[in-house]
Amino acid sequence: MRAVDAIMECLKAEGVEVVFGLPGGANLPTYDAFVDSEIKHILVRHEAGGGHAAEGYAKATGKVGVAFGTSGPGATNLVTPIVDAMMDSVPVVFMTGQIRSDLLGTDGFQEADTIGITMPGVKHSFMVTKAEEIPRTIHEAFYIARSGRPGPVVVDIPVDISRGEIDYVPVTDVSLPGYQPNIEGNAKQIRQAAKALAAAKRPVLYVGGGVVLGNASEELRALASSDRFPVTSTLMGLGSFPAEGQQWLGMLGMHGTRTANYSMDGADLICAIGARFDDRITGKLDEFAPNAKFIHIDVDPAEISKNVPAHIPIVGDVKSILPRLTSEYRAIGADSARLDGWLTTIEGWKKEFPLTYSDTTDSEIRPQYMVEAVYEATGGDAIICSDVGQHQMWVAQYYHFTEPRRWINSGGLGTMGFGLPAAIGAKVGCPDQDVVLVAGDGSIQMNIQELAACAEEGIAVKVLIMNNGCLGMVRQWQELFWQKRYSHVHMGDYPDFVKLAEAYGATGIRLTEKGTLVEDLRAAIATPGPVVVDVRVTEEENVYPMISPGMAARDMVG
Amino acid sequence: MMISESGTSEKLSLEELHASVGVRSGRKHVLSILVENKPGVLTRVAGLFTRRGFNIDTLAVGPTDDDAVSRITLTVDGAVHPIDQVTKQLHKLVNVLKIRDLEPADSLARELALFKVTVDGPQRSEVMQICDIFRGKVVDVSKESVIFEVTGTTEKITAFDQMLKPFGLVEMMRTGEIAIARGRDET
Known part of the structure; x- marks a missing residue:
């Protein structure tokens, strides 16, 4: 069998439905195999678009995403999605072509050291040196990408190797002696954690993207409802717990709610679940949650006590740990009345510091209002993707996610241009x-070429551009921290997004009226095929509240 | 506040919980790392140190009795870096099979060093005496120079270096430490 046909067999065996990519000289043999394969391929217009589409697919479906690119620039264009997938623990296999193995190291045409360039940003990578190794390598790549803490895996195949013939034997096992990712969670530690929860008077459950990745949303809800534990979530964890009701504190961190941040500040016990104490969460580390002890549940042992000391570390799969923690906690039969004082304090914060903005009295659209309108127009029921910047924070604040895998954005790396291709991946999945x-009017332009892929493939994503005419988050920081010395943040009048959408074969709509925004958005979303809506919003509007960089949570402003 | 679990006398108070975090041991650590003998593995290990901001003080790589496995011995200053973060991050590398943080009391560490000194006349016998004290060997002699070979702990070699410095030391080469566990146990 041709090695490249074996690649298709391996992808099929891994349950791959779709590959996002772009062909080139060094992966011509692999692309020839697509002609006769059942595996769907979506032709993107830039390799980074393919990489982010694979991420969006993985985030929305929980399956492993797959992106292909050629050698040299094809591979270097994939670097951003690779690092993005690493930061957000997204399971994606990136397969790159490489130049002929006899030319390696000669600075041949379209040669780049793909393995070297991507090394600091991958969970693991493979350079295939023999055609016979291809099937095993692919299966190992998928296994590593999806197991333990998920992440990106690169498989680099020189073009002469992929041209080879092999005796294809399906691979049913993997042999990775240095990789043992699946950990159950220590029973004694779980019992300790249950006791600590029962002893706590001011507990908070602080949940992160790990709950989404670990498909443990139900298990989290069961733990939270085993008593009246207040729950806050990171940007990446939104949807794992419903954003409604008494126990929900809102998102925490730099642009989180005062209630969530004050709760962390006042807590005597914080139970971190699949979260990693990023600097956007802790603010000034020395003054983070000064009264709290920490339970830290994570599948990655290196996250335990990396930034914040864990008093009770539990390493393992959150889906297996949470139910055991819940039943241990229930068995203790703790007196729920001990939480009364704490819950009253929290209720007070909620009443005093709700998320708020000053709405306009004319037809101008405030960006926060736009998000509320999107929530209403979608019934809170859509998969919402975003780019990176102010609009991302406003969606996180004002769109109330009730289910996991409905909120797809680039958290750790903060990649502008992530949104459109990720939405493509989510829609395909x-x-x-x-x-x-x-999207923002800045971010959307970083991968807007993928509208062509939407039109050609009939991928009906609805793109709502929150257009404030500038790089809003940078403008906000220049306003607040650089004395309004605005430097290169104004985007000007171009492009005309409506005309651009039409040129790409999508429907283009411009909205400027607040009064009819909800109905207009509902109509736009109901329009068949890809749609681009240019929504003009207030330029000088800031995301509040805010923990200023390097400050403590209790010193939130706005 | 104290609570008790039904049926047991175990108690737990939040105040009594202690976190062990980012603890800096304050001493040198010798890490003995078994890795798969595959291309690029040393780059992965070294690159991880760069990326996480850890400094490698010495590094020695060599084969083991198994062709498929190599050993990296490296030393890290535990006064500067929390050693548990270093080892946990190393464990995440798929090609790393085993890591051992060798306790100084339970292991033997040795380094090899070569010193080239320009000496003649009476000075020559003086340095050779010093070499004898350190149980070094003369491995090359010319009219104007002598080359010494010394093995020992890092501290011993550093001490020898200090002794030779006044005599016109031209060059020094050190291998970095290798280490092995004492007794019957495998390293």
Whole structure:
């Protein structure tokens, strides 16, 4: 069998439905195999678009995403999605072509040291040196990408190797002696954690993207409802716990709610679940949660006590740990009345410091209002993707996610241009759901070429551009921290997004009226095929509240 | 506040919980790392140190009795870096099979060093005496120079270096430490 046909067999065996990519000289043999394969391939217009689409697919479906690119520039264009996938623990296999193995190291045409360039940003990578190794390598790559703490795996195949013939034998096992990712969680530690929860008077459950990745949303809800534990979530964890009701504190961190941040500040016990104490969460580390002890549940042992000391570390799969923690806690039969004082304090914060903005009295659209309108127009039921910046924070604040895998954004790396391709991946993975991208006018331009892929493939993503005419988050920081010395943040009047959408074969709509915004958005989302809506919003509007960089949570402003 | 679990006398108070975090041991650590003998593995290990901001003080790589496995011995200053973060991050590398943080009391560490000194006349016998004290060997002699070979702990070699410095030391080469566990146990 041709090695490249074996690649298709391996992808099929891994359950791959779709590959996002772009062909080139060094992966011509692999692309020839697509001609006769059942595996769907979506032709993107830039390799980074393919990489982010694979991420969006993985985030929406929980399956491993796959992106292909050629050698040299094809591979270097994949670097951003690779690092993005690493930061957000997204399971993606990136397969790159490489130049002929006899030319390696000669600075041949379109040669780049793909393995070397990507090394600091991958979970693991493989350079294939023999055609016979291809099947085993691919299966190992998928296994590593999806197991333990998920992440990106690069498989680099020189073009002469992929041209080879092999005796294909399906691979049913992997042999990775240095990799043992699946940990159950120590029973004694779980019992300790249950006791600590029962002893706590001011507990908070602080949940992160790990709960989404670990498909443990139900298990989290069961733990939270085993008593009246207050729950806050990171940007990446939104949707794992419903953003409603008495126990929900809102998102925490730099642009989180005062209630969530004050709760962390006042807590005597914080139970971190699949979260990693990023600097956007802790603010000034020395003054973070000064009264709290920490339970830290994570599948990655290196996250334990990396930034914040864990008093009770539990390493393992959150889906297996949470139910055991819940039943241990229930067995103790703790007196729920001990939480009364704490819950009253929290209720007070909620009443005093709700998320708020000053709405306009004329037809101008405030960006926060736009998000509220999107929530209403979608019934809170769409898969919402975003780019990176102010619009991302406003969606996180004002779109109330109730289910996991409905909120797809670039958290750790903060990649502008992530949104459109990620929305494509999400729509391809979940064709029956509405997929709505809220983008900024800056971010959307970083991968807008993928509108062509949407039009050609009939991928009906709805792109809502929150257009304030500038790089809003940078402008906000220049306003607040650089004395309004605005430097290169104004984007000007171009492009005309409506005309651009039409040129790409999408429907283009411009909205400027607040009064009809909800109905207009509802109509736009109901329009068949890809749609681009240019929504003009207030330029000088800031994301509040805010923990200023290097400050403590209790010193939030705005 | 104290609570008790039904049926047991175990108690737990939040105040009594202690976190062990980012603890800096304050001493040198010798890490003995078994890795798969594959291309690029040393780059992965070294690159991880760069990326996480850890400094490698010495590094020695060599084969083991198994062709498929190599051993990296490296030393890290535990006064500067929390050693548990270093080892946990190393464990995440798929090609790393085993890591051992060798306790100084339970292990033997040795380094090899070569010193080239320009000496003649009476000075020559003086340095050779010093070499004898350190149980070094003369491995090359010319009219104007002598080359000494010394093995020992890092501290011993550093001490020898200090002794030779006044005599016109031209060059020094050190291998970095290798280490092995004492007794019957495998390293």
